[in-house]
Amino acid sequence: MQQLDRQVIERALAWCQQGSPLWLCTVLATFGSSPREPGSWMAVNAAGQSVGSLSGGCVEEDFLQRVKEGAFECPVTIIRYGDPDDPRGGKVTLPCGGILEVLIERLPVTSETEAHLTTLLATLDGQQPLVRHVELPSGRFGFTEDASLGPRVYREQVQGESERIYLRVAPTRRLIIAGISAITAPCAAFAVTLGFEVIVCDPDATACAHLDVPGAVIKVQLPSQYIASGACHAATAVVALTHDPRIDDLAMMEAVRTPAFYIGVMGSQRTSTARAERLIRSGGLTQAQVGRLHMPIGLALGSKTPAEIALAIMADIVRVQHGKALDEL
Structure with a gap:
């Protein structure tokens, strides 16, 4: 879930508490090019x-007018x-076609409604991931x-x-990068x-003082200590x-004790094999815990x-977040 989605629910809750009815719009599916993914939200109150x-x-303008x-x-x-086969869509033509x-x-x-929006906001702020369901x-x-894990929107x-x-509603996606190297800045920027x-x-x-990635938070701290402080959610x-x-x-020893959905560590296949043996022998991890680690990290591009x-x-x-197996790519 992205930060913008949290802002939508926060504002919607405020409108409800102020006595204003509202419309909550959710992208269910996209066909062809689209700037927003399924699950994205927009909220509108009675004042427009x-x-x-x-x-x-273009869609927003048409919706607000209607x-x-x-x-x-x-x-x-x-x-x-x-x-063109849905007359309720007006005469809006998306620029992307x-x-x-x-x-x-x-x-x-x-x-x-207020209780429902309050639960949504609490979920986005890091509580238990939930599936919201709406009946038609x-x-x-x-x-x-x-x-x-899986698609954000599905139907039955x-x-x-x-x-x-x-x-599916989950906390805002978080990436914790353990350690600064040449890969850290581009990885943080992509994220x-x-x-x-x-x-x-x-x-x-x-090293922290020289790392400049707008939007990223830099902490002068051992990554393992930060992870152990309860910084990871699902x-x-x-x-x-x-x-x-x-x-x-x-960092890996602490991360496997959390609900993090992805835990990866950089290194060659040989280095990864040696690390797995070391984490079991000296780190006290089980084979199942080591099995959670993505190593070597990343897609083989x-x-x-x-x-x-x-x-x-x-x-x-x-x-991984979208539940795609490697053989589905």
Whole structure:
């Protein structure tokens, strides 16, 4: 989940608490090019104020105008913008030529709505990952616990004509980079661009002072200490990039005790085999714990330069987060 999505739910909750009904719009699917991925949110209140986005602007303008005209008063509506076969999409044509399927929920000012949005915000802030479900056509919503990986949006038919839409909600994605090396800056920069909250930890104050990655938090601290402090939740990835066992091994030993969804350490196949043996022999890890480690780290892209290696690492993290097996690529 990206930082923008948290801002949407935070603002929606504030509007509800102020007594304003609102519309919560969710991207369900995209066909062709699209600037926003499934699961992305936009919220609009009765005064026409909005936060978040669904496209590059054309969809938002059409939606806001139609809200002013009194449209979307049903509990839920699904629109396929850019699809000439769906008259509810108006005459909007996406500049990219794609199709955007959007779930529109009209949320009334009730204690149930406030409690629902409060739970959403708490989940984005790091509590238990949940699956939000919305039933069609009634608009009834709720949550189920589910920490599994997979697509953010999926659907199923239930009880005759009814349909249920499932939306995975997890804390804002976090990347903890253990140690500063030539790979650290491009890896952190890629992660920031992808919407991750990025924390870089290294005990060397001088190295930290010289690392400049806008959007990343730099901590002069042993990565293992930071990880052990409770910094990892289920949407956290941990990568060790130094080739220094004093940093990398200790970070791995702590990371496997957390719910982090991705734990990786850089090194050749030979180095990785030696590290696995060392972590079991000296680190006290079990074979199952070592089995959680991605080593060698990253997709096998034939990467040579720091930027290419960073790309391979972040691509593998995204692959795992979306539940894609290597043989599906």
